[in-house]
Amino acid sequence: MDLVTATVHRRRYANVAADIRTFSALMGAGFRRYSTYRQATVAGAFTNTVFGFLRCYVLLAVAAGAGTATVAGYDPARLATFVWFGQGLLAVVLLWGWTDLADRIRTGDVVADLLRPVDSVTRYLATDLGRAGHAALTRLIPPVLTGPLFFPFYLPHRWSTVPLFVVSTVLAVLLCFGCRYLVNATGYWLLDVRGPMVLWTLGSGVLAGLYFPLRFLPDWVVVPLWLLTPLPSLFQTPLDVLVEVDPTGRQLWLVALQAVWVVVILLLCRLVQRAAERRLVVQGG
16 A cells, blocks of 8 residues: 555656646746847837836926825835836736737637647746746846936835845736736637727726826725736736835735735636637537
8 A cells, every 4th residue: 555655646746847847848938939039129128218217207297296205105216116117027027918829819720729738828827937037137127227327216125025026026927927818818709809908908007007106096996906906916016015115014915915816817717718628619629
């Protein structure tokens, strides 16, 4: 009996190790894929930096026009840090621009994906994490290094802020992938996803905190938005953690809320994918 149990455990560990190697290989493939587009990377980093100046001057003008030292808890240094790190995180989180799944649904190539040994959600997730790693090295650093040369920057005062910011950013990447996957998956039923894509682009930019800090809005708008939708967790939460507008306890609560949304959205991705696969079978795909 002990020999049988040991054999089962060895096979289980071997399967886990194989899954980890496969996931790591897919992450590496995603990193290499995006590292080949060097000119696009440079152009994207330059564009994000230019728009960083525009956004920063606008928000600093808001702070100056308010006639107070802070606006919704942000002083000028916090606002500048919010903007410049936000410009860098834009490519890491990748709110927009991903249509791989929708394109394969439209062309019918998605049928071949069902024959692969790795399910679609896991495969696309691993590739997206590789993409995010590449963006963290090439698209996050230039704006973050440029901002302090021209604007006052806020440096975290608490030792826990930096690791918490890293965790929050990783959760934001996972969550944004799940949201984009669900938007792409509407193609299983609609075939043409331009409508959902437009709604996602408009809604996520405003409600995730990209254009301005959501705390500028009244509490009766922000609190339900934060609790009932995953959108503020995509962008606003990591940046608020970084600039320390909240005490440590509230920072931990916001990151925990991010983690809950990650579990919910990724689970929903798997449920939608299973429903879509059954639909393909019914259609004879």
